[in-house]
Amino acid sequence: ADESSGYESESAGGERPAAASGIRERQRRARTAFTSEQVCRLEKTFQRQKYLGASERRKLAAALQLSEIQIKTWFQNRRMKLKRQI
Numbered sequence: 001a002d003e004s005s006g007y008e009s010e011s012a013g014g015e016r017p018a019a020a021s022g023i024r025e026r027q028r029r030a031r032t033a034f035t036s037e038q039v040c041r042l043e044k045t046f047q048r049q050k051y052l053g054a055s056e057r058r059k060l061a062a063a064l065q066l067s068e069i070q071i072k073t074w075f076q077n078r079r080m081k082l083k084r085q086i
Contacts, residue, residue: 032066032070034066034074038064038066041060041063041064042060042064042071042074042075042078043078045060046075046078050075050079050082051075051079052071052072052075057071057072
């Protein structure tokens with residue numbers, strides 16, 4: 001199975017052009033390289049439940065030393081990967 005789903009977002013390739021108002025846009029966050037242990041735990045959790053509630057997400061984030069947003073995004077991406085496979 002392809003385990004490349006353990007990434008949050010694309011990395012920023014460089015500075016973005018200034019917005020029309022002259023204020024710079026925020027740069028995208030660099031891709032998160034999850035460890036194999038983190039991916040394994042995320043996959044095991046995903047096998048049990050495809051959606052996490054807020055408290056489950058908070059506990060998993062603390063256990064894996066990731067942010068809740070990273071957990072949320074990983075689950076969204078993993079559900080889309082499953083949908084593509086089906």
